[in-house]
Amino acid sequence: MAKTTVPCNFSWLSKHRSLLFGAAIILVLILCALFFLSGSRSSAARSAKSVSASDGVTSQNCSIRVDDVDLEFDPPNSTFYDDPSLSYSLNKPIQNWDEKRREWLQNHPSFAAGARDRVLLLTGSQPSPCKNSNGDHLMLRSFKNKVDYCRIHGCDVFYSNTFLHPKMRSYWAKLPLVRAAMVAHPEAEWIWWVDSDAVFTDMEFKLPLRRYNDHNLVVHGWAHLIYRKRSWVGVNAGVFMIRNCQWAMDFIQVWANMGPQSPDFKKWGRIQKATFPDKMFPESDDQSALIYLMLKEKEKWTDKIYVEGEYYFQGYWLDVVGTLDNVTASYVEIEEGVRMLRRRHAEKEAESYAALRETYLSDAGYGRGSWRRPFITHFTGCQPCNGEHNPAYKGEFCWVGMERALNFADNQVLRRYGFVHPHLQESSSVSALPFDVPA
Amino acid sequence: MAKTTVPCNFSWLSKHRSLLFGAAIILVLILCALFFLSGSRSSAARSAKSVSASDGVTSQNCSIRVDDVDLEFDPPNSTFYDDPSLSYSLNKPIQNWDEKRREWLQNHPSFAAGARDRVLLLTGSQPSPCKNSNGDHLMLRSFKNKVDYCRIHGCDVFYSNTFLHPKMRSYWAKLPLVRAAMVAHPEAEWIWWVDSDAVFTDMEFKLPLRRYNDHNLVVHGWAHLIYRKRSWVGVNAGVFMIRNCQWAMDFIQVWANMGPQSPDFKKWGRIQKATFPDKMFPESDDQSALIYLMLKEKEKWTDKIYVEGEYYFQGYWLDVVGTLDNVTASYVEIEEGVRMLRRRHAEKEAESYAALRETYLSDAGYGRGSWRRPFITHFTGCQPCNGEHNPAYKGEFCWVGMERALNFADNQVLRRYGFVHPHLQESSSVSALPFDVPA
Numbered sequence: 001m002a003k004t005t006v007p008c009n010f011s012w013l014s015k016h017r018s019l020l021f022g023a024a025i026i027l028v029l030i031l032c033a034l035f036f037l038s039g040s041r042s043s044a045a046r047s048a049k050s051v052s053a054s055d056g057v058t059s060q061n062c063s064i065r066v067d068d069v070d071l072e073f074d075p076p077n078s079t080f081y082d083d084p085s086l087s088y089s090l091n092k093p094i095q096n097w098d099e100k101r102r103e104w105l106q107n108h109p110s111f112a113a114g115a116r117d118r119v120l121l122l123t124g125s126q127p128s129p130c131k132n133s134n135g136d137h138l139m140l141r142s143f144k145n146k147v148d149y150c151r152i153h154g155c156d157v158f159y160s161n162t163f164l165h166p167k168m169r170s171y172w173a174k175l176p177l178v179r180a181a182m183v184a185h186p187e188a189e190w191i192w193w194v195d196s197d198a199v200f201t202d203m204e205f206k207l208p209l210r211r212y213n214d215h216n217l218v219v220h221g222w223a224h225l226i227y228r229k230r231s232w233v234g235v236n237a238g239v240f241m242i243r244n245c246q247w248a249m250d251f252i253q254v255w256a257n258m259g260p261q262s263p264d265f266k267k268w269g270r271i272q273k274a275t276f277p278d279k280m281f282p283e284s285d286d287q288s289a290l291i292y293l294m295l296k297e298k299e300k301w302t303d304k305i306y307v308e309g310e311y312y313f314q315g316y317w318l319d320v321v322g323t324l325d326n327v328t329a330s331y332v333e334i335e336e337g338v339r340m341l342r343r344r345h346a347e348k349e350a351e352s353y354a355a356l357r358e359t360y361l362s363d364a365g366y367g368r369g370s371w372r373r374p375f376i377t378h379f380t381g382c383q384p385c386n387g388e389h390n391p392a393y394k395g396e397f398c399w400v401g402m403e404r405a406l407n408f409a410d411n412q413v414l415r416r417y418g419f420v421h422p423h424l425q426e427s428s429s430v431s432a433l434p435f436d437v438p439a
Numbered sequence: 440m441a442k443t444t445v446p447c448n449f450s451w452l453s454k455h456r457s458l459l460f461g462a463a464i465i466l467v468l469i470l471c472a473l474f475f476l477s478g479s480r481s482s483a484a485r486s487a488k489s490v491s492a493s494d495g496v497t498s499q500n501c502s503i504r505v506d507d508v509d510l511e512f513d514p515p516n517s518t519f520y521d522d523p524s525l526s527y528s529l530n531k532p533i534q535n536w537d538e539k540r541r542e543w544l545q546n547h548p549s550f551a552a553g554a555r556d557r558v559l560l561l562t563g564s565q566p567s568p569c570k571n572s573n574g575d576h577l578m579l580r581s582f583k584n585k586v587d588y589c590r591i592h593g594c595d596v597f598y599s600n601t602f603l604h605p606k607m608r609s610y611w612a613k614l615p616l617v618r619a620a621m622v623a624h625p626e627a628e629w630i631w632w633v634d635s636d637a638v639f640t641d642m643e644f645k646l647p648l649r650r651y652n653d654h655n656l657v658v659h660g661w662a663h664l665i666y667r668k669r670s671w672v673g674v675n676a677g678v679f680m681i682r683n684c685q686w687a688m689d690f691i692q693v694w695a696n697m698g699p700q701s702p703d704f705k706k707w708g709r710i711q712k713a714t715f716p717d718k719m720f721p722e723s724d725d726q727s728a729l730i731y732l733m734l735k736e737k738e739k740w741t742d743k744i745y746v747e748g749e750y751y752f753q754g755y756w757l758d759v760v761g762t763l764d765n766v767t768a769s770y771v772e773i774e775e776g777v778r779m780l781r782r783r784h785a786e787k788e789a790e791s792y793a794a795l796r797e798t799y800l801s802d803a804g805y806g807r808g809s810w811r812r813p814f815i816t817h818f819t820g821c822q823p824c825n826g827e828h829n830p831a832y833k834g835e836f837c838w839v840g841m842e843r844a845l846n847f848a849d850n851q852v853l854r855r856y857g858f859v860h861p862h863l864q865e866s867s868s869v870s871a872l873p874f875d876v877p878a
Contacts, residue, residue, distance in 0.1 A: 071791070
């Protein structure tokens, strides 16, 4: 091939025009990348509108929002909310809920990010004052306990004090509530019902959500009690976590069909009494109904139901309350040896210190017999609101136990405010926590 | 200048090496930009650890966190928390708090973003059960009301049921709490104390934070009552917002020095009684103390105190409760004419619809005589917990009023769960809300 010679007498600019062209491309592409990436983060700036020139107060003059979900964004495109046939009630089942939720998330991208781990905690009590004289006080403290837990871990809490269905009261009241909350909170992947008599006693423990990737309902219990003993306490329905999905919509429908609003309510009571040898009372209850479905419609439901028995997803209070002093002592012993665990820090840094502490809890075990803080302590049978506790318990044991558990939990919270209850039995008394305690 | 000729028989690659070099620079710089910008956003990915191969539960197996603040991040560098002289208590003042907070935020960049608008709501009640038989029930409902407000708007809530200082009880109890919370929550710009007898009655209204850019303390009141009438009700100290800064640390110190833990407590009582002709009771109280400082140390403090009288930052219940039916009717009338306001939506979209509604409220006015929903309705003098209400009120008016206000607020929340209390006086009864109501 003949060589082609080209005269090469360029000026500097001309000589380097390729490089300059490349540099110009650099600049444009960086600007594009910056614009793209900063898109969602600028939402905080977008929502803080300019102050009105007058002293006039407008609701646009601020933003309390501190995270990156956009609370002021709802695009006009139609979603499931615009369907007149949509209902928040149990009596009108929803279809294609997975697709509807997915579409809503696509329309609200700031909520799609993080959706997988978003949990809404539901709890509540009756609309009228408790019959038990200390009942509402215990409800109040228990509610505070849940709000503390969720403030630390970033979950939302909804407290219900109404019966969404006039016939579904007491332990049945949660099903219409879960159903309504699923629709009200399409951004939440999990709805976590926690009874008002269940107390968080490990403020640091985080739900191991990945464990439940392939399941849609999590309850605490034991397979042998369900399938071999046919015990009505094979699971505890006072604490459960249900995925916000079509399976759950269908399951809740079937579950609730054994409830007091059903014309077959009395029949279900008889069937449950016949099915569970240890069920003493005649009415159909939600817990027996749940286990009944697991027994009789096993193929239909149980592959998606995780019966958690490995840790205190909820722990029976009589197993737990007596261990609290020893648990405290064990944790103190660890902290005496690990300076970082004694380090004061902001409440918002709690998860960081929880992760560090976890590295020292590998021998603690979980559940019964362990020295790990019990995740949730459940005062089943205590009935703090109406006071009609299981006659096998002395009422006083219940209230004393609840107070101890609440203060045990409160100490984990108060610590980051610089204080502690020196005695678990004395709610009124706190002391300032010295620096570097318990060194 | 002699021309330099260079043999130009290049291959394509050789000919375009400058451009290729430029392209390589593009790639590197884009990668750097992406890495830098995604630094804080990748924290969500970082905190979701891989699932353990065994069924073993570890606290690293999940992340409930859904926003972009990193709850698992606390760098080892020293902050104010590592100073042994730091105290959470009033008796040990903090210095250089602005610098300390700033440093903490610099060390926790995911919290620095959005810090300016971050509000922590504080409320609480006494540690022991209320003497008034319905007292704790009202406390519970009032707490739920605050949790509802903050769930909608993204603020954190802390409920106190201890006295952090044994002598600072009743209305004095909030000062040690605010002091401790400022230290526990360096990520919060504002600490918002809201009495347990104060109820949010406009769930959509957002604090106009920009209005207070140049101030450090916001209280509701009227300048003429403070400076001309010298009235002890010139402001209401049951609802205030204080900036998390050194000024506030100093102010709270001085304010609390008139409290029961002070050796001069009785003296301050006499001084306040002499200063405020309408103060009827002899003890030094926090509200009189606040106004006293505004009168007697005016130059020192008042340029940073915003006396908000333009909207119901807190509204006297007797001015408000009787207007609720008319307010409801006005809002219904607007919704009848505006389809978008009737549109069902997720609770998380509430702020979007609030902004739309605001465009129809330009004639509503604010505060007394307006038909706008009152922001906060404060049942001052009702004393729901101990029941020792102002004798000028019939107790029943207080409890009936509180129930109406709570249900009025609850209706704004419940709506997004598909239900409503048809009658403000009946807490127990709810009905399903039909589609497109109130068309």
